[in-house]
Every structure is written in structure tokens, then in C-alpha cells.
Amino acid sequence: MALDVLSKTLRLPAHYKHMSMEEMHERIHKVRATLGEELVIPAHHYQKEEVMPFADKTGDSLALAQWSSTVDASWIVFCGVHFMAETTDILTKDNQKVLLPDERAGCSMADMANHYQLSRSWEYLQKRFGDTIIPLTYVNSTAAIKAFCGDHGGATLTSSNARKVMEWAYSKKKRILFLPDQHLGRNTAFDMGIPLTKMGMWDPITDTLKSELAGNEEDLVLLLWKGHCSVHQGFTTAQIATLREETPDVRIIVHPECPFDVVQAADVSGSTAAIIKEIEASPPGSKWAVGTEMNLVNRLKAQHPDKEVTSLNPHMCPCLTMNRIDLQHLTWSIEQIALGQPVNQIKVDQQTASSARRAIDRMFQLA
Ligand code: SF4
Numbered sequence: 269m270a271l272d273v274l275s276k277t278l279r280l281p282a283h284y285k286h287m288s289m290e291e292m293h294e295r296i297h298k299v300r301a302t303l304g305e306e307l308v309i310p311a312h313h314y315q316k317e318e319v320m321p322f323a324d325k326t327g328d329s330l331a332l333a334q335w336s337s338t339v340d341a342s343w344i345v346f347c348g349v350h351f352m353a354e355t356t357d358i359l360t361k362d363n364q365k366v367l368l369p370d371e372r373a374g375c376s377m378a379d380m381a382n383h384y385q386l387s388r389s390w391e392y393l394q395k396r397f398g399d400t401i402i403p404l405t406y407v408n409s410t411a412a413i414k415a416f417c418g419d420h421g422g423a424t425l426t427s428s429n430a431r432k433v434m435e436w437a438y439s440k441k442k443r444i445l446f447l448p449d450q451h452l453g454r455n456t457a458f459d460m461g462i463p464l465t466k467m468g469m470w471d472p473i474t475d476t477l478k479s480e481l482a483g484n485e486e487d488l489v490l491l492l493w494k495g496h497c498s499v500h501q502g503f504t505t506a507q508i509a510t511l512r513e514e515t516p517d518v519r520i521i522v523h524p525e526c527p528f529d530v531v532q533a534a535d536v537s538g539s540t541a542a543i544i545k546e547i548e549a550s551p552p553g554s555k556w557a558v559g560t561e562m563n564l565v566n567r568l569k570a571q572h573p574d575k576e577v578t579s580l581n582p583h584m585c586p587c588l589t590m591n592r593i594d595l596q597h598l599t600w601s602i603e604q605i606a607l608g609q610p611v612n613q614i615k616v617d618q619q620t621a622s623s624a625r626r627a628i629d630r631m632f633q634l635a
Contacts, residue, residue, distance in 0.1 A: 310346055381448035504581075
């Protein structure tokens with residue numbers, strides 16, 4: 269899929285690379301004045317600071333997709349990554365078009381599970397465990413994976429509602445196949461009281477299933493897909509230990525996409541919305557080390573000068589694909605709309621969209 273996307277991607281014309289910030293701001297304001305409510309710009313919490321002033325709405329991927337479905341704009345220029353634009357296309361009306369300013373803004377986690385791998389895994393697991401499994405996928409997955417879950421009685425979930433959706437799934441079947449982020453699955457299930465001995469991991473490269481600990485395969489109730497977020501997997505317990513030694517009263521808050529031992533060693537774990545809320549609600553003078561994407565940490569730091577907010581790993585790289593959306597690409601994207609030649613529209617085919625919608629609707633029904 270990645271090569272396919274690259275071959276079709278329209279690249280930013282060279283002259284945008286030499287524009288000053290002022291010129292880009294002027295150009296964006298000009299197009300917005302012309303298009304008015306015909307255009308909206310949702311932007312994910314992990315986006316670069318330079319695009320945020322143009323956001324009509326900020327939030328996590330699902331909140332932005334839901335919000336986009338409530339507006340009448342014909343053009344939705346999504347500042348985020350590919351799977352988010354897909355979800356937005358699935359949830360919005362037929363007359364609304366979703367554009368991704370740089371189509372190379374993918375997500376390494378979403379790319380760790382494709383439909384072919386999942387079909388192979390499903391065949392193996394059905395033979396091994398029979399009709400005892402329900403597939404669940406994190407919204408950070410491709411439309412094709414969501415569609416598979418929709419077609420097989422499963423649902424999507426977010427980091428905010430993972431527990432609720434997993435509880436629903438266990439009321440239906442004995443086992444869950446959890447895609448594509450092993451860490452969110454493991455951390456949530458452990459919180460629910462499921463021991464590691466009842467968890468196994470499916471490796472989509474070698475097509476093998478391994479118990480997490482020396483558990484009996486027959487006892488496994490959670491089958492984790494071997495995927496991860498390259499940003500959150502970079503946080504370690506050594507970083508936590510160093511910080512606690514340097515600043516004993518620091519509170520550590522991490523996203524549940526972080527590895528199990530990191531979540532266990534932190535003071536708090538929660539979705540991006542939960543992290544934002546927790547820091548907002550903390551008293552002046554609070555000290556926080558945050559284990560999530562750098563752009564959000566820097567924004568929290570700027571928004572709360574009365575608190576000490578730092579990254580759990582100040583030397584980490586930001587999410588490279590999130591960072592592909594810059595002011596140059598945003599300017600280009602919306603100017604192309606005004607010229608009547610929109611670029612990088614994200615369109616999910618109807619069959620995939622309706623199956624994926626089924627998985628998303630099951631999650632909504634649990635809200
Ligand atoms: S932060 Fe992680 S999950 Fe989010 S887009 Fe980047 S790689 Fe994907």
C-alpha cells in the first residue's frame with residue numbers, strides 16, 4: 269500500500285518551499301475568506317505548532333472525524349495522518365471531500381497490519397481456537413482492517429474507550445484478537461484483571477502465536493497483534509528512574525500506547541484527552557513528565573507556564589509522519605481547492621467504508 273500511495277502522490281511544487289511564513293499566512297487567510305464555511309481544517313493534537321492557528325477544531329482522531337461529520341463544509345483539509353483522513357471520509361457525507369495536505373503522512377503502527385496478514389491470521393486462529401474470537405481494532409488502523417472487524421462481528425476502539433469495548437467483546441466471545449497495537453491491548457486488559465499468562469502475541473511476519481509468559485495456549489483469552497507505535501514504544505523505565513532520581517516530586521503521565529513496564533512504572537496513564545485534562549486540572553507548581561508525542565508535550569508546556577511540564581524523553585524524535593503536515597503543504601492544499609484542482613483526496617471505496625462503518629457504529633453504540 270505504501271509504494272502504491274507514493275507512486276500516486278502529488279508532490280508539493282517547489283515554489284512553496286521558498287515562501288515566507290508571512291506570505292503563507294496571507295495566502296491561507298485569502299483562500300479562507302473566499303471559501304468561507306465551505307472549508308474546515310481539523311487538526312490532531314500531535315500536529316506541528318505552525319498549522320495549529322488555522323485549525324477549526326483540535327482533538328484526537330475520532331473526535332475530529334465525528335466533528336467533521338457535523339459540519340456542512342464541502343472541503344475537509346485534515347491535518348493528521350492517513351488513517352485519520354480515512355475515518356473522516358467514512359463518517360462524513362458523500363458530498364464532503366477529505367484532503368490530506370501531504371499524502372505521505374502515514375502511520376507506522378497502522379501499516380503494521382494489512383488485510384492479507386489479518387486474513388491469514390484469522391484462518392489460523394479459527395482453526396486453532398474455533399469460533400471463540402472477536403476481532404477488535406484500535407482506530408489507529410487502516411480502513412481495510414476496520415472493515416474486516418466490521419465483517420466479523422468486531423468493533424473499533426480508542427484509547428479512551430478500550431476497556432468498555434473489550435468488556436463488551438468478552439460478553440460475546442471468550443477471546444479477543446486485538447489489532448494493531450499490542451501495548452494498548454495488553455495495558456487495558458491487565459487493568460481489567462487479565463493476567464499476562466492469559467495473553468498471547470500473534471506475529472504477522474512469521475505467522476506464529478506465542479504465549480506472553482509460560483502460559484498454556486488453551487488458556488489464552490487475549491491475542492495481541494505484534495504492532496506498536498514507534499513514538500510511544502521509545503519510552504523506557506530507565507527514563508522514569510532517572511527523572512524520579514533528579515526530581516522526586518515529578519508525576520509521570522504516559523499514553524497507554526507505551527510499553528507495559530512503562531505504564532506500570534508511571535503515576536498515571538491515559539489517552540491524549542485524559543493527559544490534557546489531568547495536567548489542566550493539576551495545581552500551579554505541579555511537575556509533570558509526559559510520555560507522549562513531542563508536539564503535544566511542547567504545547568502543554570507553553571499553555572501551562574505555571575507548571576513544570578517536560579517530556580519523559582526530551583531527546584525523542586517527534587512522529588515523523590505527523591510532522592509531514594507543515595504550513596507549506598497546508599497552503600498548497602487549500603490553494604488547490606480554490607483553483608478547482610484539489611490534491612490528495614482520501615477516498616475509501618464504498619464496500620470497505622460500509623463494513624468499517626459497522627465496526628465504528630458498534631463502538632458508538634457502547635458510548
Ligand atoms: S504517533 Fe504513533 S500512532 Fe500516532 S501517527 Fe505517529 S506512529 Fe502512528
